[in-house]
Amino acid sequence: MRKRKLILIMIAAMALSGCGKSASVITTNSEDNSSTQEVFAMDTYMTVTAYGDDSDAAVEEAVEEINRIDKMLSTGNPNSEIAKLDLVGEITLSQEAAGLVARALEIGEDVDGAFNIAIYPVVDLWGFYNDNYHVPTDSELEEAMALTNVADISFNQENGDISFANQEMAIDLGGIAKGYTSDRIMEIFEEHDCSGIVSLGGNIQAIGEKSDGSKWKIAIQDPNDTSSYLGYLETDPVAVVTSGGYERYFEEDGVTYHHIIDPATGYPADNGVISASIISDDGTLADALSTSVFVMGLSDATTYWRNHKDDFDMILYTDDGNLYVTSGIADIFESDLDVTIIKINDKTGDTNSKSPDS
Numbered sequence: 001m002r003k004r005k006l007i008l009i010m011i012a013a014m015a016l017s018g019c020g021k022s023a024s025v026i027t028t029n030s031e032d033n034s035s036t037q038e039v040f041a042m043d044t045y046m047t048v049t050a051y052g053d054d055s056d057a058a059v060e061e062a063v064e065e066i067n068r069i070d071k072m073l074s075t076g077n078p079n080s081e082i083a084k085l086d087l088v089g090e091i092t093l094s095q096e097a098a099g100l101v102a103r104a105l106e107i108g109e110d111v112d113g114a115f116n117i118a119i120y121p122v123v124d125l126w127g128f129y130n131d132n133y134h135v136p137t138d139s140e141l142e143e144a145m146a147l148t149n150v151a152d153i154s155f156n157q158e159n160g161d162i163s164f165a166n167q168e169m170a171i172d173l174g175g176i177a178k179g180y181t182s183d184r185i186m187e188i189f190e191e192h193d194c195s196g197i198v199s200l201g202g203n204i205q206a207i208g209e210k211s212d213g214s215k216w217k218i219a220i221q222d223p224n225d226t227s228s229y230l231g232y233l234e235t236d237p238v239a240v241v242t243s244g245g246y247e248r249y250f251e252e253d254g255v256t257y258h259h260i261i262d263p264a265t266g267y268p269a270d271n272g273v274i275s276a277s278i279i280s281d282d283g284t285l286a287d288a289l290s291t292s293v294f295v296m297g298l299s300d301a302t303t304y305w306r307n308h309k310d311d312f313d314m315i316l317y318t319d320d321g322n323l324y325v326t327s328g329i330a331d332i333f334e335s336d337l338d339v340t341i342i343k344i345n346d347k348t349g350d351t352n353s354k355s356p357d358s
């Protein structure tokens with residue numbers, strides 16, 4: 001049964017990407033001077049589109065970059081630097097991987113631990129790495145939680161040396177790697193004088209001017225119905241990264257458990273936020289913060305945003321049907337859904353509603 005399911009998934013992946021696992025063909029469109037390629041990598045479907053005279057080469061290089069970063073960082077690839085570190089408990093990282101680990105640790109500290117790359121043993125315990133889903137017992141959870149203290153990682157970014165106090169510890173850059181990848185693709189597009197847009201799972205990032213001079217229109221998925229949208233932004237080029245429990249989850253005894261873990265409890269974050277989007281020029285930051293803000297919940301996320309409003313904006317969808325949108329993007333966000341849109345302003349106690357169609 002399981003094997004059959006696997007084969008079906010593989011066929012679906014192949015159909016989507018055109019041929020093998022990650023080597024689909026580039027589709028060119030001479031009308032708008034664009035090239036597009038679909039890829040399955042980092043455990044998700046990706047679409048890469050560039051506009052410009054050199055768009056074919058830009059897309060080809062972007063896809064090579066996706067595969068290179070996947071091979072370097074993915075815990076699912078036993079030869080990656082991170083997988084080797086997790087296996088042995090110490091390694092010397094490349095400067096590039098060390099740079100991303102440093103960034104992840106720095107953001108983790110800034111969000112008071114809501115983002116924690118050492119959460120791996122707990123995510124693993126819940127079964128999210130091997131589809132062996134189950135609700136852990138208290139003692140199992142206690143044991144795994146003892147392995148998630150970032151203070152037990154000794155790390156020297158300068159020479160890349162990293163080691164764990166306990167060999168059972170492990171890290172995972174899954175909450176930040178796609179954002180880093182889309183940042184890198186934007187650099188590649190720029191080198192080829194192309195504008196473009198990528199969608200790497202929940203991560204969307206655009207660069208440059210659209211050829212017809214219009215703004216980029218970036219849609220955010222509806223967590224309750226993934227074939228429809230919460231709303232969309234008409235925007236200058238930015239990264240828009242969304243985290244939601246609907247991306248990966250299982251059900252046990254009628255309760256749904258998803259893959260974004262609150263490092264304070266070891267349980268899936270459960271604070272009423274069902275989808276969190278971050279809008280920022282910095283794709284890496286946006287990715288780490290989408291996961292963080294999902295864990296923090298509305299109140300802490302609002303406080304955090306007020307202290308960092310020059311770096312990002314956010315959209316939080318809560319289980320009571322409200323859409324909270326920070327003031328920096330409130331005017332460029334539209335929703336067709338029957339929801340109340342509440343604007344978060346930069347001063348305390350100052351939120352105001354606007355109707356969905358205003």
Ligand code: AMP
Binds near residue numbers: 173243260263
């Ligand atoms: P994202 O889709 O970017 O929100 O990242 C979710 C992935 O990051 C999960 O599949 C886990 O591998 C990992 N993860 C889960 N919870 C956390 C957390 N609190 N901090 C950092 N990474 C996490």
Ligand code: MG
Binds near residue numbers: 174176243286287291
């Ligand atoms: Mg993330």
